[in-house]
Amino acid sequence: MARVTYVQPDGSEQTFTNYEGLAVMHLAVxxxxxxxxxxxxxxxxxxxxxxxxDPDWAERVGPPGPEEAEMLDALTDxxxxxxxxxxxxxxPIIEDLDGLRVFIPADQPGI
Ligand code: FES
Incomplete structure (x- = not known):
């Protein structure tokens, strides 16, 4: 069991609990x-x-993998x-990430 808090650009927050080992995206969707x-x-x-x-969680979450980093690099413009x-x-939402906070960008594609 691990909880993830999603913070919107306006500062509002929602926290959900993951029981199934999904990714941060899956829990949000x-x-x-x-x-x-x-x-x-x-x-x-x-x-x-x-x-x-959240910078306080960045080390525990870790850096993007090579293909993810490549995708992020391609999007910098x-x-x-x-x-x-x-x-x-x-x-992936592992137990060690219980309490994780992530911020939704204001310029999210699709918003
Ligand atoms: S859902 Fe993550 S890159 Fe499309």
Missing amino acids: ANLVDGIDALCGGMRQCATCHVYV AIDVRPTSRLSCQI
């Missing part, structure tokens, strides 16, 4: 979190699941990619 459209279904092709990991940017479809 299952709970209709605004700003996480996940149009490609988790294939690292759309970036509509882009989040900023289109969206505001920051040091803690991640594609939330690539962050």
Whole structure:
């Protein structure tokens, strides 16, 4: 069991509990979190699941993998990619991430 808090650009927050080992994106989609459209279904092709990991959690979450990093690099002209940017479809919710906070970008593709 692990809880994830999603923070909207206006500062509003929603916290959900994951029981099934899904990704941060899946938990958001299952709970209709605004700003996480996940149009490609988790294939690292759309970036509509882009989040900023809370800096306090960045080390525990870890950096993007090579293909995810490549995707984020390709998007730097289109969206505001920051040091803690991640594609939330690539962050599995493991127990060690209980309490994780992620921020939804204001310029999310699809918003
Ligand atoms: S859901 Fe499309 S890149 Fe994550």
